[in-house]
Amino acid sequence: MTAVLPRISEADVRTALDAVVDPELDEAITDLGFVSSVSVHGVDGCDVEVHLRLPTSFCAPNFAWLMVSDARDAVRGVPGVGRVVIELDDHHDSELINRGLAADADYRGTFGHEAEHSLDDLRATFHRKAHTAAMERALTSWVRADPNRTEDDVAAVRLCDLPAGRERDALLDRRAALGLPLAPTSPVLLGPDGRPPSRDAVALTFRKARSVRVSVDGNAHFCRGLLTTRYPGSDADQVFRPSIDHALPLEVLK
Amino acid sequence: MYSKDGTDYFVVDAHIALWDARPENQRNIHGKQFIDCFYDYHRNLSPESEVWGYDEYLYQGGERLMRDVFADGIVDHAIFQPARLKEFYSKGFGQTEEAFQLSQAHPDKLTYNHYFDPRDGENGLDRLREDAETMHLKGVKLYTADWHGESRGWKLNDPMAYKYFEVCRELGITNIHVHKGPTIRPLDRDAFDVADVDAVASDFTDLNFIVEHVGLPRLEDFCWIATQEPNVYGGLAVAMPFIHTRPKYFAQILGELLYWIGEDRILFSSDYAIWTPKWLVEKFVDFQIPAELGEYAPLSTDQKKKILGLNAAKLYDIPVPAALQVAEADATATGPRDPDAADKNLAMA
Numbered sequence: 329m330t331a332v333l334p335r336i337s338e339a340d341v342r343t344a345l346d347a348v349v350d351p352e353l354d355e356a357i358t359d360l361g362f363v364s365s366v367s368v369h370g371v372d373g374c375d376v377e378v379h380l381r382l383p384t385s386f387c388a389p390n391f392a393w394l395m396v397s398d399a400r401d402a403v404r405g406v407p408g409v410g411r412v413v414i415e416l417d418d419h420h421d422s423e424l425i426n427r428g429l430a431a432d433a434d435y436r437g438t439f440g441h442e443a444e445h446s447l448d449d450l451r452a453t454f455h456r457k458a459h460t461a462a463m464e465r466a467l468t469s470w471v472r473a474d475p476n477r478t479e480d481d482v483a484a485v486r487l488c489d490l491p492a493g494r495e496r497d498a499l500l501d502r503r504a505a506l507g508l509p510l511a512p513t514s515p516v517l518l519g520p521d522g523r524p525p526s527r528d529a530v531a532l533t534f535r536k537a538r539s540v541r542v543s544v545d546g547n548a549h550f551c552r553g554l555l556t557t558r559y560p561g562s563d564a565d566q567v568f569r570p571s572i573d574h575a576l577p578l579e580v581l582k
Numbered sequence: 583m584y585s586k587d588g589t590d591y592f593v594v595d596a597h598i599a600l601w602d603a604r605p606e607n608q609r610n611i612h613g614k615q616f617i618d619c620f621y622d623y624h625r626n627l628s629p630e631s632e633v634w635g636y637d638e639y640l641y642q643g644g645e646r647l648m649r650d651v652f653a654d655g656i657v658d659h660a661i662f663q664p665a666r667l668k669e670f671y672s673k674g675f676g677q678t679e680e681a682f683q684l685s686q687a688h689p690d691k692l693t694y695n696h697y698f699d700p701r702d703g704e705n706g707l708d709r710l711r712e713d714a715e716t717m718h719l720k721g722v723k724l725y726t727a728d729w730h731g732e733s734r735g736w737k738l739n740d741p742m743a744y745k746y747f748e749v750c751r752e753l754g755i756t757n758i759h760v761h762k763g764p765t766i767r768p769l770d771r772d773a774f775d776v777a778d779v780d781a782v783a784s785d786f787t788d789l790n791f792i793v794e795h796v797g798l799p800r801l802e803d804f805c806w807i808a809t810q811e812p813n814v815y816g817g818l819a820v821a822m823p824f825i826h827t828r829p830k831y832f833a834q835i836l837g838e839l840l841y842w843i844g845e846d847r848i849l850f851s852s853d854y855a856i857w858t859p860k861w862l863v864e865k866f867v868d869f870q871i872p873a874e875l876g877e878y879a880p881l882s883t884d885q886k887k888k889i890l891g892l893n894a895a896k897l898y899d900i901p902v903p904a905a906l907q908v909a910e911a912d913a914t915a916t917g918p919r920d921p922d923a924a925d926k927n928l929a930m931a
Contacts, residue, residue, distance in 0.1 A: 352799065384622065385615035388764035388773055420615055442734065444768035453772060457802075471928045479877075479928065531921065535841065538877065539802040542834045546824075547799045549831065550626075557626040 335373045335408050341366045344402045345378070351394055351451055353548040354458035354502075360548070361555050361565035362395065364417065374410030376403055381417050381562075383554035389421040393428075393435060394447055400429060456520070459502040461544045464537035465572045466495040467516055472572075483530045488512035495572070545571070583906070584656045584890075586867045591887055592906040594894035595660040595859045597759070597794060597819040597851030600647055600681040602673065604640045612729075613670040624856050627823035632861055642855050644684045651852075652691060653860045658891065659900050660854070661693045663723035663759050663794070663819075669730070682717055693898055695721040695759065700742040701730045707749055714753045720898055722755055723794075727763020727773060735766035738778040747786050757897050758782075759817065761794040774800045776807050783811040790897055792849060795820040796839060805842035812915040815897075816843060818889070819851035822862045825869055833871045837878030844919035845885040845911050849894045866890065876925030884908045 345366075348357045357363055357380065364381040368374075380396055400414045415426050428438025436443040470485055471477045487510070490496040503510055508522055517533060519525040525533040548569065556563045584591045603617035621639050642650065651660050662685065664676025678696070685692035696717055698710045713719060727735045736743065738760065750758065766773035776797055783791045796816040797804025808814040816839055824832040839848050850866070852859035867886060871878050887908050895902045913919050 384619045385612075386619050386764050390769040390773070420612055439769055441732065442767055442769045444770050447770060450770060450772055468928055532918070535918065535921070536802070536806065539805050539838050539842070542831075542838055543799065543801040546801070546828075546831045546834065549828065550799075550824075553626050553827070554622055557622045 336368050336376065336406060338366045338368055340406050341368065341376055341378065341403055344406050345399060348395060348398045348402050350391070350551075351454035351458075352388075352391055352544075353551060354454070354461065354544060355548055355569055357395055357399065358565075359567040359569070360552060361559075361562045363565070364559070364562075370410055372410060374408055375413075376406070376409055376411070377413040377415075378403060379415050379417050381555070381559060382419055383551045383558060385418060385420045387419065389419070389425070389439075390447055390450060392416060392419055392421065393425060393438065394451060396425060396429060397435070455502070455505055457540055457544065459499075459506055459508070460520075460537045461541040462495070462499040462502045463516060463518065464534070464541040466490050466499045467534065468538070468541075469495050469572050470516075479531065479534060482517050482534055483515065483524070483527070485516045486513050487516060490516065494570070545569075583658055584863055584867065586864075589883060590906055591863075591867060592891040592895065592902050593657045593659075593859075593863055594850065594891040594898075594900060595651060595657045595852050595854065596792070596849040596894040597663045597817055598647070598651055598660045598854040598859075599662065599664055599675075600642065600644065600677050600684065601665075601675050601855065602641045602677050603671065603675065607671045607673050609670055609672045613667075616667065616670050616675075620856055623820070627827050628857060629826050629861060632858060639855070644680055647684070647854070648688070648691075650858050650860075651854055653858070656863050657859050659691055659693065659895070659898075660859075661695055661721070661894070661898065663695055663761075664697055665723065665725045665761070666697050666699065666728055667725075669728075693720065693900075695719065695723050695757070697723050697725070698746055699724075699728060699730060700736060700740055700746050701733055703742065707745060710746060710749055711753065714755060719753070719755050721757030721759060722750065723759040723761065725761045725763060726778075727761075727765045729765070733767055735763070735773060737766065739781040743782075744785070747782060747789065751786060751788060756788070757790050757792060759792045759794055762797070762800075772800070774803075776800060776803050779804075779814060780807045780811060783807075783814050787813055789813065790815060792817050792897075794851070796835065796848075798835075801835060801838060805838055808847070809842040809918060810916050814843070815847040815849060815893070817849045817851050819853035820856070822850065822852060822866070823857050825862065825865045829869070830872065830875070832869075833875055833878065836881065837871055837875060840879070840881075840885070841918055841921065841924075844913045845888050846893060846913065848889045849897075850890045863890065877928050879920065879924050 342358060345363055346356050346358050350357055350360055362380050365379045367377045396414055396416050403412045414429050416422050435447055467482045471479060515524045519533050552566050584593055608614055621636060625633055651657050662681045667675035682694045685694040694717055696713050696719055698706055760779060762774045764773050779791055779793055790813050792815040793804055794817040798820055821835050852862050871881050892908055
């Protein structure tokens with residue numbers, strides 16, 4: 329008798345999960361270490377079980393739901409997949425959320441009276457924050473690249489002025505997600521309405537964007553640290569987004 | 583009072599607690615999950631030498647609190663900011679009687695703030711009046727993510743909450759400490775959003791709204807609201823300990839706060855017993871924004887004095903020796919402070 333080889337590999341599942349993003353941190357749940365296990369089993373080798381974990385029991389349940397339900401959709405999209413089980417471990421709402429997932433319920437079906445409409449607005453808010461942070465990273469890197477450039481110059485920077493690389497790619501991805509202009513001559517600095525700010529609002533728009541970036545990066549760093557405290561060894565599963573502040577990393581001291 | 587290099591600092595710890603999270607007080611699994619979450623915060627952000635064992639973390643009692651908070655005489659005055667959490671703990675999380683008695687025994691050192699919950703309705707309003715009288719309340723601590731029967735959160739601009747704020751105004755409870763958490767009703771919205779602070783701060787301009795944890799994890803939303811509302815303050819609880827493990831991040835938080843709300847509206851807090859104040863005060867006095875972060879102006883000694891105690895002393899009428907006072911900044915009431923102070927080239931040293 330020969331062993332049945334799984335038709336789906338663990339790597340296929342993890343690749344699919346790479347597309348699932350923590351909306352608050354704008355990073356893949358795989359890079360954050362939130363995927364605690366992936367197993368492929370069943371007689372056909374097509375059934376998948378994934379366990380997810382978060383930095384605290386009290387991470388916000390609405391964001392937890394967005395991640396686990398996105399994970400469910402992503403794994404279901406793997407070609408040839410059979411039965412899919414996704415479970416969130418050790419969360420104050422694990423029971424409620426896992427029951428909802430098992431019953432194939434949506435947000436409202438899972439959270440009942442606490443869910444009014446949908447999480448679409450929440451998701452959109454964090455898509456905008458993700459774009460704002462990416463925009464600030466690109467512009468701050470641009471200013472720092474040349475001692476003759478200052479913050480006052482950022483209004484004139486166009487997409488084609490940004491050097492090729494991680495920051496520009498990340499910005500273009502987030503622009504595409506929001507339907508913002510991708511033309512090479514489009515200004516990089518955009519206000520909350522998606523349009524270039526007026527001349528007197530340039531400095532404020534840029535500083536506001538910085539507070540968003542500081543917040544998102546700081547939260548991501550703290551969440552990774554808490555995950556490591558809660559699940560010793562989970563740091564091995566984490567991939568850090570490189571900081572734009574190369575000279576002074578977000579160091580962790582003992 | 584803390585002295586370093588010939589400079590004296592009057593220190594007010596604006597956020598401490600006397601909690602009981604021992605198993606016999608845990609009402610359900612959430613009681614354990616909640617204190618475990620605190621303990622992970624504690625272990626993750628404390629210097630190794632300051633990490634406590636799990637059992638001693640569950641409950642400290644008054645005697646130990648006095649020792650920890652007022653160690654070496656560094657902290658001059660501390661303010662209780664209790665959380666009720668009655669759905670998680672049989673006798674509640676914050677120990678009202680014990681903390682209040684302690685503040686009665688040490689009125690020069692301790693101020694007791696209590697809480698209310700607008701979901702207690704009209705009965706809660708009567709209770710607030712009684713509490714204000716017996717406890718001489720100058721402030722309250724509000725946790726909007728507290729669970730209450732079927733409800734797992736509320737907003738400051740809920741109609742019933744407005745009735746409570748009107749009573750606060752009437753009774754002279756002027757300091758409203760706000761703590762956001764992960765749940766709210768409906769869950770459609772971001773529970774950490776501080777838009778409701780904006781609404782109440784505009785409608786109750788004679789009350790001070792101190793947003794704890796400076797809005798973390800929504801520092802950006804907090805800064806944007808607070809820069810527009812002169813009666814909104816930022817409490818540094820939970821932000822402070824980053825000074826050790828992540829000094830660059832701490833510098834960024836402080837830099838953003840000084841830019842958006844200025845030096846007169848930031849309050850030092852240890853969040854005892856999550857952390858102890860002694861090492862936080864010592865590190866803060868020694869702290870400087872790294873030169874590499876040219877986008878932020880350097881931190882002055884006067885700014886440190888205000889943040890460490892003078893700002894909170896003003897809100898609570900805590901007497902400060904004249905020699906330790908510092909003049910208020912000649913700053914705008916709203917909008918960014920001193921935006922030209924920083925290096926616009928963002929030069930990396």
